[in-house]
Amino acid sequence: MRKLIILFFIGLAITVSSCRQDFVFEPSTGGLTFSKDTVYLDTVFNTIGSSTYTLKVYNHSDKDIKIPIIQLGKGQDSKYRMTVDGMTGDNNRIFHNVELLAKDSLFIFIEITNNVPNVNPTQFLYTDQIQFDTGANFQKVELVTLIQDAYFLYPKKFDDGTTETLPIGNEEIYGFFLDENDPINGNEYVWGNDKPYVIYGYAAVPGGKTLNVMPGARIHFHADSGLIVGNGATLKVNGDYSTTAALENEVIFEGDRLEPEYSDVPGQWGTIWLTDGSTNNEINHLTIKNATVGLLIDHNDGNYMTIKNTQIYDSSLRGIYAKTAKIKGENIVINNAGQYALSCSLGGAYEFKHCTFNNNWSSSNQLAVLIDNYYKDENNQQVAFDLEQADFYNCIIFGSNQIEMLMLKSTVNPDTNWTAPLFSRCQIKFNNSNNAYTNDPNYAFLNDTGNIIKNGKTDFQSVYKNKLMIGELSAGNGFGTNVGVPKDLINTTRVSPNIDLGAYQHITFPTN
Template identity: 45%
Template sequence: MKNLLKTGLLFLAIFAATLFMSACREDFEPTRSEGNLSFSKDTVFLDTVFSNIGSSTYTLKVYNNSTNLISIPYVGLSQGENSKYRLNVDGLAGKVFENIEILSKDSIYIFIETTVDAAIQTENSFVYTDQIRFDSGSNLQTVELVTLVQDAIFLYPDRNAAGIKETLATGVDQTGAPITVEGFLLEDDQLNFTNQKPYVIYGYAGIPSGKTLQIDAGARLHFHENSGLIFANGSRLEATGTLSENLELLENEIIFEGDRLEPEYSEIPGQWGTLWFTPGSTASLDYVTIKNNNIGILVDGNTGSKNPDFNINNTQIYNSSNVGLYGLTASILGKNVVIGNSGISNLWLRLGGNYKFTHSTFANYWSQSFRSTAAVQLDNYLETDSELLIATLERATFSNCIIYGNQSQEISLKAIATADFNFSFSHSLIKFDDPFDEFADEANYDFNNESIYLNMLFSENPDFRNSAINDYRIGDDSAAKNLGDPSTALKVPLDILGESRLNRADSGAYQATLFED
């Protein structure tokens, strides 16, 4: 009986093992793909890249909808090893692959990148294409690859014999040791940026003392990470854009932004450094857009002159991870300036100086992280680790302006009494809520004092079109409509879009319009 039982159990064990092995063979012996694959997209657009600059990585998903494990005999680029595209197929890098398997009702990822030299074409920009081929003959399936490649002028630091990149001295630290940044000085023949090709800058491009960087209307400047422009004492920027007809293309504006052209980078803050104006440098900016850097413009100590030679007109600064316009004992005149969405403040004027802003909009709806600071900050001091610096605020006037955002108080006024602190706001709309009267006894916030607050509105709706995308045009229901002083508007007769203010003076950089759906 025991022998029969053992024999029966052995038979069952052998039978079960046979079934298991049979099932394994069915699961793990693939059948050939029959051209029934499906894909997450039929064309992969790798967006725009600069010549010889690698693209972002794009993803294609390949689905096996059958109930069988399948093998695709061939997966590869049509141009094979000559293709400018690169693939990673289910963890394998290359351009041509054989016998790629996909489990039943499963999928694999294909990652795609490209680097293209514009020298293979004669145009400044061109479309480079290829395709990924799956199998062949009657089973052939394809996915198209499309990339717009743009030629550019590249500016970057040289390397010495030891392979060390050039640097620029920006000052000394507390021990007297030099402070440097990776960068280089522009030569005389590099001091006119045209609109013929975009410029891509690595490191900080320095403008030497006594030289002027001229930037023509329609020019495009793209900066790599930790890059920007530095203006030496006695140097100057002349950035002369003009009004554009197309609000999307801004074809005549001068644009400063990062060097990643893919749409997902279009509104990402902190992609590059700053435009840094050291003491004694000057500038004139007209119809300029600066976006997605750390500090939009840094004006560092260019004296408190009664007649500032630093003019910013019809200029937009967006998505600065720290400060949009940062002035340290600076002198700045601004007209039709729009600064939106900054990680700390849109405008921070520190350690005194001389400032005048007319028909400007400072709107901070920053949502990338926590912000506790006001959209506009004025200080007459700067505290370092070793000392307290104090300087006179000779003037900070805001006429026909809007200062607004998602904080309760969007102006901050901090002064040390040993230095003058002269400021005023007139015919302007400001966000300032003080429900617990925290500021009731502070003279700087005495909104009934017409010598510093004249014809003001507080915390009324500016009716911005879409603050989330930095669209600070104001609607017909805006509290800023008709708020402006007509005599001030005569000095800035057109808004930033070229609309006349002669019949009605609205505060801010834009005249109110009736929005269309």
């Protein structure tokens, strides 16, 4: 009997030992989860040596898995280094066939070298990814490091693992409220010019608060990021005229990719959203580059907002998208948008003086200006709004299509007010082929040859380089009248009777 007992335990030990050596690891199916979706590392300038950050990777499945590859996206060229459960892999950057038991986790420790600023002195962010299984089951975690001294604003991560979000209607979006007593950035309701701002997610200004953006401020938005000005909140962009090519007083909103190849790529970030009820908004000397929608103005509180000396370039959808808004604009330039440079939609009240709205987007459907007063509901029925005013003085409305402006008036609800838009001393690209618009009263300006230049030469300096200054050969040279805007966008004085159309007085182009 004793021999049988001994044999039993020996057999059991052998069996257990054999099982321990014969785990079957199946290929990963991409169901990994992570403690963070983005790892933010310290500003390299502010850190002595390299900081170490931790990412935890979870296998919640009931199967032992083998991850074919874990690597840094930039491979051996990456300035990041990592270890995976104590393993160093291939030069701390590439790891093959990493095993992970069922219901288990592994740790990745990430560092960054302290010579990142030497990579590209024009960048203030250095980014990469930790990539898991680069085949069909690809997953990733973003890595972000500041390599210049900048204010870095992003949603907070809470102790329970959740991330700060903003309530928008019935949804939550990745974003955060600005804080006037932030322990790192100080008063986030004043954006100054001492160093740039980098925004991740949507920064929000709550009701009763004012965001003041000071002359010379540089604001950089990551992909799917932007600024929201809430009900009862205010945005004041206090830019000013600059005297040097450094644009020392201009406020610039743009993406966070500063490499030259991204300088005119549309849609790199979201929008500046002035929501329903935002109040007393004022914008002066602001340049917006490469957004999805430059300015989304959503039914401000009944008072006119002002937009002066402002440039909006290369928006993937619309430059200004105003919905039942009230705007007074002077010296505005909008160039190139996937749909409309300027969209005055769902009625509202608008007055534009000395503005240049141009759209050379490579599409047959784009427009420089759209004016409408309705939308169609889920039953395809028109829902109409009052258009109180749409006045354009000394403006250029142009582009690459035969028609660059349309007006869409609701055909239902006769009680809805539609004040016919006014075009005084304007140049408009409009080829009325087959006289399709001849009898439409909204297009009466087409016959007003003394007050309107239909088509004609614009003589822009360089549309594709966003240089919308007009030259001596422009049809708008000297065609304007005094409408109370004494200086142009670059501070040139307008003197009667030599007042030009658009945001600029004409210039003599350099010959080289």
